[in-house]
Amino acid sequence: MIAETGLAALWLAAALALLQLILAFAGLKGGKTELLAAVRPAAVAQGVLTAVAFAALITLFMRSDMSVLLVVTNSHSMKPWLYKFAGTWGNHEGSMLLWVTVMGVAGAAVALFERALQRNAHMATLGGQAAISLGFYAFLLFSSNPFARIDPAPADGQGLNPLLQDPGLAFHPPTLYLGYVGLSVAFSFAIGALLTRQVDAAFARAMRPWVLGAWVLLTLGITAGSYWAYYELGWGGWWFWDPVENASLMPWLAATALLHSVTVLATRDALRAWTVMLAVVAFSMSMVGTFLVRSGILTSVHAFAVDPTRGSFILGLLALYIGGALALFGWRIGSVREGAPFELVSRETMLVINNLLLTVILGLVLIGTLYPLMTEAFGHKVSVGAPYFDRIAGPIALALMVAMAAGPLTRWRKDQARAVCKRLSLPLIIAILVSISLSLFAWGRIGILPFLGLVVAVAVGVGSLAPLWKRKLLRTPLFTYGMVIAHMGCAVSLAGMACDSAFTVEKLVAARPGDVIQTAGWSIRFRQIMPIAGDNWTALQADMDASRGGSSVVIHPQSRFFASPPTTTSEAALLTRWDGQLYVVLGEEVEGGRWQLRIWWKPFVTLIWLGGVMIALGGALALVGRERRGWLMKWRAREALA
Amino acid sequence: MRKALIWLPLVLCLAFVGLFASGLFKPDDRVIHSRLVGQPLPAFTLPAAASDRPALASAQLATGKPRLLNIFASWCVPCAAEAPQLDALKQAGVEIDAIAIRDARPDVDAFLKRNGNPYARIGLDARSSVQIALGSSGVPETFVIDGKGRIAYQHIGDIRADDVPMILDRLKDAQ
Numbered sequence: 001m002i003a004e005t006g007l008a009a010l011w012l013a014a015a016l017a018l019l020q021l022i023l024a025f026a027g028l029k030g031g032k033t034e035l036l037a038a039v040r041p042a043a044v045a046q047g048v049l050t051a052v053a054f055a056a057l058i059t060l061f062m063r064s065d066m067s068v069l070l071v072v073t074n075s076h077s078m079k080p081w082l083y084k085f086a087g088t089w090g091n092h093e094g095s096m097l098l099w100v101t102v103m104g105v106a107g108a109a110v111a112l113f114e115r116a117l118q119r120n121a122h123m124a125t126l127g128g129q130a131a132i133s134l135g136f137y138a139f140l141l142f143s144s145n146p147f148a149r150i151d152p153a154p155a156d157g158q159g160l161n162p163l164l165q166d167p168g169l170a171f172h173p174p175t176l177y178l179g180y181v182g183l184s185v186a187f188s189f190a191i192g193a194l195l196t197r198q199v200d201a202a203f204a205r206a207m208r209p210w211v212l213g214a215w216v217l218l219t220l221g222i223t224a225g226s227y228w229a230y231y232e233l234g235w236g237g238w239w240f241w242d243p244v245e246n247a248s249l250m251p252w253l254a255a256t257a258l259l260h261s262v263t264v265l266a267t268r269d270a271l272r273a274w275t276v277m278l279a280v281v282a283f284s285m286s287m288v289g290t291f292l293v294r295s296g297i298l299t300s301v302h303a304f305a306v307d308p309t310r311g312s313f314i315l316g317l318l319a320l321y322i323g324g325a326l327a328l329f330g331w332r333i334g335s336v337r338e339g340a341p342f343e344l345v346s347r348e349t350m351l352v353i354n355n356l357l358l359t360v361i362l363g364l365v366l367i368g369t370l371y372p373l374m375t376e377a378f379g380h381k382v383s384v385g386a387p388y389f390d391r392i393a394g395p396i397a398l399a400l401m402v403a404m405a406a407g408p409l410t411r412w413r414k415d416q417a418r419a420v421c422k423r424l425s426l427p428l429i430i431a432i433l434v435s436i437s438l439s440l441f442a443w444g445r446i447g448i449l450p451f452l453g454l455v456v457a458v459a460v461g462v463g464s465l466a467p468l469w470k471r472k473l474l475r476t477p478l479f480t481y482g483m484v485i486a487h488m489g490c491a492v493s494l495a496g497m498a499c500d501s502a503f504t505v506e507k508l509v510a511a512r513p514g515d516v517i518q519t520a521g522w523s524i525r526f527r528q529i530m531p532i533a534g535d536n537w538t539a540l541q542a543d544m545d546a547s548r549g550g551s552s553v554v555i556h557p558q559s560r561f562f563a564s565p566p567t568t569t570s571e572a573a574l575l576t577r578w579d580g581q582l583y584v585v586l587g588e589e590v591e592g593g594r595w596q597l598r599i600w601w602k603p604f605v606t607l608i609w610l611g612g613v614m615i616a617l618g619g620a621l622a623l624v625g626r627e628r629r630g631w632l633m634k635w636r637a638r639e640a641l642a
Numbered sequence: 643m644r645k646a647l648i649w650l651p652l653v654l655c656l657a658f659v660g661l662f663a664s665g666l667f668k669p670d671d672r673v674i675h676s677r678l679v680g681q682p683l684p685a686f687t688l689p690a691a692a693s694d695r696p697a698l699a700s701a702q703l704a705t706g707k708p709r710l711l712n713i714f715a716s717w718c719v720p721c722a723a724e725a726p727q728l729d730a731l732k733q734a735g736v737e738i739d740a741i742a743i744r745d746a747r748p749d750v751d752a753f754l755k756r757n758g759n760p761y762a763r764i765g766l767d768a769r770s771s772v773q774i775a776l777g778s779s780g781v782p783e784t785f786v787i788d789g790k791g792r793i794a795y796q797h798i799g800d801i802r803a804d805d806v807p808m809i810l811d812r813l814k815d816a817q
Contacts, residue, residue: 277651284655291662311666319659326652333648370658373665561744568770588771 006056007147013049014137024127040111047108054101067153086170093146102181116206125192176221180286182214187283204265216619223612234570247289254282257358270339343414350407405463427463446502453498461491478625486618493611499604510594520601557586688765691742698765704791708816716753724800725757732760788816
């Protein structure tokens with residue numbers, strides 16, 4: 001019954017989405033208020049129904065209901081409960097259901113809480129949101145029904161990809177999805193604004209919290225995904241430039257640009273066309289990412305189901321929505337009046353530079369990701385590796401960091417170049433001092449990019465504090481703190497990346513139990529190797545004592561074997577210290593009872609993810625700050641009236 | 643100029659859609675082929691995997707006559723589905739050796755009892771190291787080995803009934 005309830009809820013929600021689209025369209029077209037009045041209740045009911053459908057699927061997974069095909073193929077009654085729960089969205093159908101659920105709930109939230117938009121723009125936005133949802137409902141109901149039954153029901157399920165049996169990954173996809181779908185709201189806002197010809201500061205102020213929220217979640221999702229890949233895949237790196245990783249990075253780059261340009265539009269009423277374009281591009285990148293991941297069109301370390309039928313369905317949606325939005329853009333944007341003018345030296349210009357650099361990085365990552373596909377269309381097979389991305393994205397990212405430090409020190413509308421340089425003098429002096437001391441310490445031993453990265457990281461770290469300089473700290477608005485922390489986070493991340501690539505020490509040895517390995521100031525005693533059994537796996541586990549200076553710590557790198565489906569994963573042993581991480585991987589047995597061990601000492605590598613969390617925290621503070629200010633102003637206005 | 647710029651994103655978008663479509667509908671070629679085809683087998687010696695068949699070493703595969711090397715496992719469902727075809731090949735006079743991946747002797751015995759035993763020799767590859775050296779990425783897989791011990795052909799996945807004539811042709815070519 002639960003499966004049927006879920007399916008019924010899904011069909012009803014789809015019907016309501018269609019109704020919502022028709023009501024909004026007909027109401028706006030004929031100026032019929034009574035039709036428009038029904039749009040918001042439809043959106044709310046649709047959100048509730050999607051939540052019911054998703055709750056039904058969670059229940060089926062938690063109960064291990066083996067009469068449901070999706071549960072059989074993705075779960076197992078012996079699985080720990082957390083992974084039964086996470087198994088709900090750790091597969092194609094479940095993740096698409098999560099997608100429409102988040103879209104439905106977000107649509108309901110737009111219907112209930114959005115107050116800044118004019119009524120027509122608000123209704124057009126809800127209509128747009130319904131139109132996007134409809135495509136995904138059709139996708140679920142016609143090509144990937146999560147509630148399909150299987151008869152006769154098998155005795156037990158077939159398990160979940162063991163790589164996915166990790167608490168980090170249980171919550172990483174939903175975080176990213178919330179981000180992706182948050183961008184769908186921004187997209188709907190842009191459509192609504194174009195349809196009603198209301199591309200202005202009010203539109204930007206209404207869209208900004210959605211963009212900020214989506215961006216915070218995307219940042220958290222990417223940070224968590226990067227840390228997961230780092231400790232779970234056992235290769236010691238933190239970013240692989242894998243198509244699936246790029247699929248989340250590209251929307252983030254677009255959302256970062258959008259976040260900054262929407263601020264320009266909200267505060268200064270400039271960059272109208274550009275902001276609308278970025279809102280379309282940001283959600284397009286979410287859809288392109290979903291398409292790349294779900295169609296299996298590119299080969300990736302992440303094994304997802306390869307299915308051209310589903311791929312062509314998403315491709316159809318992509319062509320329809322993005323193509324449609326861009327056509328609407330071309331048709332309507334000519335009638336949108338350009339906003340307020342600004343001088344060449346101004347905060348606006350700095351933000352345009354930031355936007356252009358982000359867009360260039362986005363374009364280069366997109367080309368790199370799709371290049372194998374392009375060459376294959378002409379008959380060659382080529383793969384684009386990390387060196388391409390490092391070499392092209394690295395220098396532009398450094399330039400972006402410099403612009404990031406200078407931006408907040410420049411005034412809106414008009415500023416003096418000389419004054420800006422003067423404000424930038426402290427970071428500049430620090431950059432020079434760091435380069436000199438780093439040259440003395442490590443010249444010739446580290447590459448040029450890590451070298452510049454460290455210099456820029458320190459200078460930007462100091463420079464990003466400058467907006468707080470000579471201000472009353474208690475009266476500084478929360479969103480200013482948010483900006484400072486987010487920019488600081490970028491510097492911290494950059495410092496971590498530069499340290500990791502400049503100073504990592506790697507050692508590959510074949511060791512026997514009893515051996516002691518010395519590397520990077522650590523001494524690691526390999527005591528023994530033992531088989532152990534876990535919930536649904538067996539493993540070979542090494543016991544080692546790692547010591548540096550005084551006391552020693554026991555670490556246990558493992559090589560895990562999962563029976564269903566048969567897969568081996570390696571569980572790296574990580575030892576975190578204030579100045580870095582020791583990373584030990586147990587490899588294959590080689591002749592003579594010796595075992596391959598990979599040992600890395602990675603100085604300050606944890607800064608990468610600390611920075612990511614700071615960036616997200618900064619975004620969250622800015623969001624709270626902006627919203628609180630809005631409420632306060634409204635409340636004061638009401639008090640004044642009373 | 644500005645007019646053209648406004649429509650540029652749409653043009654780019656359509657170009658990408660075309661590219662994606664061409665990628666989706668091209669003939670499927672995602673199988674990982676071993677780079678060892680045409681090369682001699684890597685050297686290995688494996689212990690016996692079944693109680694009534696001898697162990698397997700790479701040297702025993704260069705006998706002057708082409709033969710098959712089948713990679714299987716008792717826990718692998720397609721391997722059971724493949725058994726009748728291997729039997730048919732054996733009836734046709736083909737000599738078949740096997741490597742059992744990540745297996746245990748009682749399990750292999752039970753599997754062979756259930757599905758028939760077309761193999762001359764079976765080696766046990768307990769940690770998949772030989773499998774990896776062979777450039778094989780899953781079970782079942784079958785290699786055609788020529789008389790000099792070189793890999794002539796790699797068949798990924800189970801051998802279906804309509805693959806049998808093709809395998810026989812490959813064996814003839816490898817003479």
